[in-house]
Amino acid sequence: MAESLKHKAADSLPTDDEAQQQNANTSSSILPSHHSGATKEVSDTDSTEAGEGLPYSPFSTKVKVMVVVITALTGLVSPLSANMYYPSIQTVRSDLHTSQSAITWTITAYMIAMAVFPLVWSNLADQIGRKPVYALSMIIYTCGSIGCALSHNLAALIASRVVQSAGSSAVQGAGAGTISDIYPREQRGTALGIYYLGPLLGPCLGPLIGGYIGEDIGWRWVFWILAIWGGVMALLAIFVLPETHRRLVAKKHKIQQVNIPPPLRLKDNNPLLDIATARYPAVAAALFHFAMIFGSYFTNATGQPLAYENVYGLSPGMSGVCFLASGIGCIFGSTSGGRVTDIMLKRKKRALIAKMQGGEEEAKAIRVPAEARLEVMWIGTLLFLCGLIISGWLIDKKLSLAGVLVMQFCIGAGMAFTFQSLGSYLIDVFPSMSARITGVQNFWRSAWGAVIVQVFPTMLSNIGWGWSYTIMCFLTVLSFAVMQCVVFKGEMLRRRFGPPTSI
Template identity: 25%
Template sequence: MVVSLEEDSLTPRERYSVFTTTQRWCIVGIVAYAAWFSTLSSFIYFPALKSISQALSVSVDKVNLTITSYLAVATIAPTLTGDAADTLGRRPIYLITLSVYLVSNVAIALTNSYPALVGLRVLQALAISGTFSTAYGVVTDIASPAERGSYVSAVSFAGTVAPSLGPILGGFLTYAGNWHWIFWFLSIASAVCLFLIAVFLPETSRNVVGNGSRKPPRYLRPLVPALTEQWEEWEEKGIPLIKTSRRPNPLRSLKILVRRDNATVIMACGLLYVVFTCINASLSVLFIDMYGLNQWQAGLSYLPLGLGGTISTFFSGWLIDRAYRKARVTQGLTVDRGRGDDLEKFDIEKARLSVIWIPSAATIVTIVVMGWALNYKQHIAFPLSLLFITGLCMTLGFSIYNTLLVDKNQQNPSAAQASSNIVRCGLAAVAVSFLDDMLVAWGVGWTFTFMGGLCVCATGLFVIDYYYGALWRQNRAKNSHD
């Protein structure tokens, strides 16, 4: 008989997380806000490329170097913070990285030097690019597998709304003022986020506070313990402190990456992210050249992509969690929302990937059709409609993937996301550096057809993991136990 075990009947020690549903959503909201800057810092910049090149008297190609350098640093930087966040705690990583990020934004807003811009963009990427991997670690800390999809979707939403809202903000700020206002905006927004984390965000790392009921060291406590009443309620019930001797290891992300089951889905996501980045990097230029738009109007062209991604988040979590429960029921297993389910012998790959096929197929079709619609300069409403579908389907795919990756690596979720970052940002940096050459040599239609082909390859990799991922993962766990 299949039953669903809820939290209300469990003692604090037995629960997967002692944080209430309201507290969990507050926590996820804060970390999603922090993760937002990782992608926003890149995409808010695109509409200002021509303005920056004119203001600093350099070519657009040189300004593009600041994009490539940002992505290159973002490839490696999360490996420095991912395992540290898993081991030492989430709060110190957030406080340090956001502080450096704030300083770098203020410095960029004050500079008029191209060399300074390149160097500060590198510092900006070094500081902020790890916030996404840390956010997924927080989700794994507080949400059991049966309800994880909803919280992952919220974090994925932050990553999806940034590429669409970012260019709109960047275009408006550049059009209304100048490119410096982009970084004043980032400075103000990140200062607010840093304040929220310092004052309210509790420590959630299971290596430090377990399921949230263990009081962390004083330096890991928020200034206002509004989300940590459980310390006072249960600290006198004999729950021991967690002591860990493991030290942060930046190479742990590489060890995670070389596992076959991880490498397969990480490469699939990397290919999808290449396509997503190339679409966003090319849209403003293509719409300006083909439809005669100004920078502000070109920024608005990203709105359908973001709107589709936003709508996706309203049902993606429900869809992912429903597929999980259905898979458990099919195998005659219980769904334990309270304690959390043992995933070691469960085929989590099929449970998560069972809902990815339709959005993958729709993504392939819409990208190819959109490329040829732009190539033949069809009415602007047509490619904008296709952008909406692309945003909806790709966001859903990213939510499914990110949920699966933390499920595969529950002990090291931030390090696992950092390993994913190595691949997706590395591939995206290479692709963006060749994007203009491809558009010139192949034309818009064939370039987007090539991107559709990359999506086909990504879908093929998901198929491989669907059939073999659980076997590879379980064999590795068995060998490690032996």
């Protein structure tokens, strides 16, 4: 898996020559523009303070690829931990002599911790750097996984799952910040596409791996294998992964003074302040759509083993194989979504330059509004909605399993494509706090995911698969409709209501 990610990253990510060419267009300070749809800025290449002729990042292409691969593999830890457990949950319930309603708290507690702890980790990552956060979090995660493997009662398992989630959730916030550290805005979408492969593959690979492990050698070995994975990631973070935080890197290397946040004090590590970014209308709309897409996707992922085993009569192992459909969709949507958003950004900039009347220096200072990232988001959302509602009714009517798998591919591809647009947009809006804004989006989507996962079994028993999926589609359509206000009026909303640091 690591080699596959590395080769994919090497083929997709920009080379050093491409980076130098595009770095010339990266800007530092923002001034109002008289040209519609653009922001005129002081170019880095024209400002000594910004770093004339300096690279955006001091790392070579090979080092950047390595950073992206390690970050993606670390990001795989959290969703793997959540999803490898699902196929064995009935066996765990039987071994621990507990009820169905009680055992679901091992899932809910994990989701709640995954919502809260990234806010703390992402603040720490912006204060002390990415490397120590990765190392410490993976050590905590490994300890939590060992605790799960050794648990002999429900209380111990729930407590260990919280520790496991607390450790694994660090990269949910710090990961996107790491990508923002080493890639400028024009290249960031593609790099984020490679990074998101890790977190997005977990929901499909987890049940596949966990199903066969649980069947063959027992559910405790699911957690022992996760502990080994966490230990390997901790060693990579300690001995291989370089520090990428731009403020810390700038102390050792001459780089462009772009997206370098001021030093933060430990007392400023207040997650409530980060959550409050939802007070900005444009940000709130993006977080709302994030939450609805993720909640529906996560609920679908948790419900699929039940559908495959109870409706279509598959074994836990074969049920896990079926998750490959959404996993392949995630790969397609993540890689293509990142590339498309980067292409759209560059094309929009060329169009704005063509409309301008000015010299070459003025053209270099043009920066496309962040909302350009959202212009193709509808493709992913439409694909996601079609896959979700058709899949739900196919299962409800016990129709073609092949049709369900095709729709699962659409769900994975649509979700990943949409996440690319939304994630890149929020990072562009908060360029100097990329890790923290990623922690915020993770908080809202995980909180909603924890709620809907608890409600979903009741929905299934009362209204069935078809109408349950229809309700999730309705909520996603609602959030998409709200998001259209940002697509068409987002720049105006940000100028009027904030955030003040936005592009």
